[in-house]
Amino acid sequence: MAKERDQHPTNKDKKLLVGVIWNFSTELKLIFMSLLVIFTLATLLPFTPSSFSLSASDFRFCISRFSPALPVNITSTTAVNTSPENTTEPEILDRVLDNGVIKRTFTGHGSAAYNFVLMSAYRGGVNSFAVIGLSSKPLHVYGHPSYRCEWVPLDPTQHPVSTTGLKILTDWGYGRIYTTVVVNCTFPSLSAANSGGNLILHATTGDPSLNLTDSIPVLTESPNSVDFSLYSSPEKKKKYDYLYCGSSLYGDLSPQRVREWIAYHARFFGDRSHFVLHDAGGIHGDVFEVLRPWIELGRVTVHDIRDQERFDGYYHNQFMVVNDCLHRYRFETKWMFFFDVDEFMYVPEEKGTVSEVMESLEEYSQFTIEQMPMSSRICYSGDGPARTYRKWGFEKMAYRDVKKVPRRDRKYAVQPQNVFATGVHMSQNLQGKTYHKAESKIRYFHYHGSISQRREPCRHLFNDSRVVFENNPYVLDTSIRDVGLAVKTFEMRTIGDRLIRTRQ
Numbered sequence: 001m002a003k004e005r006d007q008h009p010t011n012k013d014k015k016l017l018v019g020v021i022w023n024f025s026t027e028l029k030l031i032f033m034s035l036l037v038i039f040t041l042a043t044l045l046p047f048t049p050s051s052f053s054l055s056a057s058d059f060r061f062c063i064s065r066f067s068p069a070l071p072v073n074i075t076s077t078t079a080v081n082t083s084p085e086n087t088t089e090p091e092i093l094d095r096v097l098d099n100g101v102i103k104r105t106f107t108g109h110g111s112a113a114y115n116f117v118l119m120s121a122y123r124g125g126v127n128s129f130a131v132i133g134l135s136s137k138p139l140h141v142y143g144h145p146s147y148r149c150e151w152v153p154l155d156p157t158q159h160p161v162s163t164t165g166l167k168i169l170t171d172w173g174y175g176r177i178y179t180t181v182v183v184n185c186t187f188p189s190l191s192a193a194n195s196g197g198n199l200i201l202h203a204t205t206g207d208p209s210l211n212l213t214d215s216i217p218v219l220t221e222s223p224n225s226v227d228f229s230l231y232s233s234p235e236k237k238k239k240y241d242y243l244y245c246g247s248s249l250y251g252d253l254s255p256q257r258v259r260e261w262i263a264y265h266a267r268f269f270g271d272r273s274h275f276v277l278h279d280a281g282g283i284h285g286d287v288f289e290v291l292r293p294w295i296e297l298g299r300v301t302v303h304d305i306r307d308q309e310r311f312d313g314y315y316h317n318q319f320m321v322v323n324d325c326l327h328r329y330r331f332e333t334k335w336m337f338f339f340d341v342d343e344f345m346y347v348p349e350e351k352g353t354v355s356e357v358m359e360s361l362e363e364y365s366q367f368t369i370e371q372m373p374m375s376s377r378i379c380y381s382g383d384g385p386a387r388t389y390r391k392w393g394f395e396k397m398a399y400r401d402v403k404k405v406p407r408r409d410r411k412y413a414v415q416p417q418n419v420f421a422t423g424v425h426m427s428q429n430l431q432g433k434t435y436h437k438a439e440s441k442i443r444y445f446h447y448h449g450s451i452s453q454r455r456e457p458c459r460h461l462f463n464d465s466r467v468v469f470e471n472n473p474y475v476l477d478t479s480i481r482d483v484g485l486a487v488k489t490f491e492m493r494t495i496g497d498r499l500i501r502t503r504q
């Protein structure tokens with residue numbers, strides 16, 4: 001997938017507006033100038049010396065303005081330790097060390113990254129919950145943020161209970177301004193009376209100079225709304241056998257490639273499967289049209305996560321998104337798959353059906369899946385060039401990269417009930433066994449870069465079973481190509497010819 005970020009809009013438009021005003025008569029210029037002076041004064045006024053003294057209540061005001069706009073009460077308690085209460089002197093405490101080195105200091109003011117950005121909270125057991133969100137990464141690297149969970153029963157005769165929240169940082173090392181946090185709230189005991197309540201997350205920054213606690217209501221359960229049998233009989237038949245959790249989709253995705261991907265996998269995983277896609281701007285109008293028939297059939301669910309863009313995490317906050325998906329659908333599916341929309345799962349015919357293979361892996365909570373890297377620029381022209389261009393992407397992109405490399409990225413599948421948090425290439429927070437040797441049974445073909453270009457992918461056509469291109473060896477691998485006809489027939493049979501005019 002392409003990893004570039006969107007370009008910033010130019011300020012051409014702004015310049016244009018100023019230019020237009022400037023071209024008016026002199027009188028207008030005068031009015032404009034006086035307005036400018038007034039605005040400038042208005043902007044500078046609050047910075048007169050008297051307002052330089054900050055009090056704790058000023059800080060609180062600041063913080064509450066920065067707090068997420070939740071429709072519920074948020075209380076903040078702050079303890080400001082280092083900020084001088086009543087000085088107008090700039091607080092620069094540089095000093096010269098014994099060895100002559102000047103020790104520079106850096107003093108934070110105000111509050112710029114949120115303590116906690118809530119995405120979701122889900123019940124995950126009789127006495128257990130997961131809260132998923134983002135938090136300022138510098139805080140986690142240099143402070144000691146901590147979490148406490150409180151369960152407040154709706155019934156006023158019952159007492160609230162509280163427990164330490166276990167924080168799981170699944171994208172450790174990857175986060176940018178924000179890092180993904182999964183807080184596991186497991187209470188020593190919790191009434192299963194099903195009488196409703198509220199889960200409150202108390203998030204403490206642990207920043208020595210601004211140790212504040214935000215109390216965030218994260219989940220409300222109304223009386224009798226919980227199906228406790230989900231947790232007491234895990235063997236119960238699930239709604240789905242296989243659920244796909246996609247990570248954030250962004251960029252100018254090719255509708256035709258997405259059409260091919262969904263048709264291929266809807267057939268591959270069968271009727272008892274479901275696909276959850278996350279739109280971080282990648283599901284534009286034309287892509288939505290190829291998904292629409294599958295959404296109408298109940299095979300696909302799209303989540304619009306475009307608003308996470310304001311919080312700069314790792315590639316459109318994909319770690320937060322997959323963790324939300326894990327906990328949201330954890331009890332609805334036997335297996336959950338995590339891979340990308342330029343990747344195609346494959347089970348060799350001689351290994352049996354997908355369900356046979358998955359049954360053989362049942363003793364594992366997780367297995368990783370080996371990658372078959374495919375070229376998305378050189379194509380197989382076995383049908384003649386004219387017909388090649390009309391083929392589907394996975395039919396013509398049939399050359400596999402066989403260069404020896406120490407390691408390639410893997411993807412994975414889990415039995416989600418055993419998993420507490422997850423990553424992009426595998427989960428490291430689970431109970432039970434992980435298996436890394438499933439490559440003879442199931443693997444995936446990766447058409448890197450094919451999905452984010454909206455034009456014919458084939459740059460060069462070849463007709464041999466072995467090719468060296470740009471000093472890189474490739475072999476013809478028709479594993480996926482060979483099911484092309486079956487996939488097209490399946491699509492036609494399932495949703496008709498609605499997508500026949502789809503473009504690259």
Ligand SMILES: *[C@@H]1O[C@H](CO)[C@@H](O)[C@H](O)[C@H]1NC(C)=O
Nearest residue numbers: 070071072073074075198217
């Ligand atoms: C929110 O706080 C106000 C005042 O502090 C209080 O009157 C109100 O009942 C609270 N609302 C909720 C939902 O707790």
Ligand SMILES: *[C@@H]1O[C@H](CO)[C@@H](O)[C@H](O)[C@H]1NC(C)=O
Nearest residue numbers: 053055084085086087088089
């Ligand atoms: C700063 O304020 C404290 C009380 O808030 C007062 O005791 C102290 O004298 C003040 N210092 C200066 C330099 O004004």
Ligand SMILES: *[C@@H]1O[C@H](CO)[C@@H](O)[C@H](O)[C@H]1NC(C)=O
Nearest residue numbers: 124125128129130184186420
């Ligand atoms: C929280 O962690 C405990 C112990 O690791 C686990 O049993 C529980 O299922 C987890 N809860 C959630 C919601 O993930």
Ligand SMILES: *[C@@H]1O[C@H](CO)[C@@H](O)[C@H](O)[C@H]1NC(C)=O
Nearest residue numbers: 144204206207208211212213
């Ligand atoms: C911040 O406050 C919490 C709870 O009030 C306390 O446990 C913690 O030690 C404090 N941390 C720092 C760095 O002051």
Ligand SMILES: *[C@@H]1O[C@H](CO)[C@@H](O)[C@H](O)[C@H]1NC(C)=O
Nearest residue numbers: 381382383384385462463464
């Ligand atoms: C490629 O080879 C096949 C037979 O292997 C042949 O039928 C076809 O015409 C060839 N195509 C080109 C473009 O050479």
